[in-house]
Amino acid sequence: MRLHVADHPLVAHKLTVLRNKDTASPTFRLLVDELVTLLAYEATREVHTEPYRITTPVTETVGVKIADPRPLVVPILRAGLGMLEGMTRLLPTAEVGFLGMQRDETTLEAITYANRLPEDLSGRQCFLLDPMLATGGTLVAAIDYLFGLGARDVTAVCLLAAPEGLKVLEAAVGDRVDVKVVVAAVDERLDENAYIVPGLGDAGDRLYGVV
Ligand SMILES: O=P(O)(O)OC[C@H]1O[C@H](OP(=O)(O)OP(=O)(O)O)[C@H](O)[C@@H]1O
Numbered sequence: 660m661r662l663h664v665a666d667h668p669l670v671a672h673k674l675t676v677l678r679n680k681d682t683a684s685p686t687f688r689l690l691v692d693e694l695v696t697l698l699a700y701e702a703t704r705e706v707h708t709e710p711y712r713i714t715t716p717v718t719e720t721v722g723v724k725i726a727d728p729r730p731l732v733v734p735i736l737r738a739g740l741g742m743l744e745g746m747t748r749l750l751p752t753a754e755v756g757f758l759g760m761q762r763d764e765t766t767l768e769a770i771t772y773a774n775r776l777p778e779d780l781s782g783r784q785c786f787l788l789d790p791m792l793a794t795g796g797t798l799v800a801a802i803d804y805l806f807g808l809g810a811r812d813v814t815a816v817c818l819l820a821a822p823e824g825l826k827v828l829e830a831a832v833g834d835r836v837d838v839k840v841v842v843a844a845v846d847e848r849l850d851e852n853a854y855i856v857p858g859l860g861d862a863g864d865r866l867y868g869v870v
């Protein structure tokens with residue numbers, strides 16, 4: 660597994676506003692969108708391309724285009740949905756699939772309640788979107804799900820990760836070199852309720868809950 664932590668003052672600035680408990684849903688959604696677009700630039704660094712011949716006003720030349728099969732972007736509902744527009748802005752030709760997963764707040768186990776994905780993911784580059792990597796249970800289950808459908812190249816784009824969750828992920832998928840995690844920041848720890856500290860609270864509620 661490879662981990663990339665964004666190191667950019669704009670990311671740090673936007674993340675600070677996002678963390679602030681006084682930032683209301685409309686601004687929160689806007690900032691998530693902007694942050695994902697910044698992270699998407701790094702997450703798509705290894706997107707497959709193929710040569711593409713064009714004619715400029717001056718001459719013929721060979722450029723590149725995103726290769727077939729198209730990449731697949733998979734937001735993990737609910738909170739991952741807030742990251743979809745920011746990602747597809749950079750990858751407009753990507754196919755979009757959905758995984759609905761919820762962490763049981765007592766057992767902390769991730770439960771899959773919905774999926775709408777292509778049947779065969781062999782040869783597809785997959786981008787999982789979920790703002791929070793806390794215990795890692797959700798992301799491990801999501802990656803296993805995609806691998807079960809044949810995927811072998813998965814990049815997870817997250818806003819915040821806890822060191823505990825990264826360890827769990829490393830133990831689960833560490834030997835798979837084609838699993839990459841791109842995060843805006845790695846926080847300090849998890850609290851007694853397995854919330855990320857300092858974190859930003861419940862990402863789903865802040866995106867779609869009470870303003
Ligand atoms: O790493 P984990 O400990 O598994 O926790 C992280 C998960 O928890 C949150 O989702 P939640 O279950 O709250 O669902 P929601 O997006 O519908 O709010 C978050 O968006 C992740 O999916």
Ligand SMILES: O=c1cc[nH]c(=O)[nH]1
Nearest residue numbers: 793854855860861862
């Ligand atoms: O800090 C956390 C942990 C899990 N899910 C969230 O939304 N926030």
Ligand SMILES: [Mg+2]
Nearest residue numbers: 861862863864
């Ligand atoms: Mg939630």
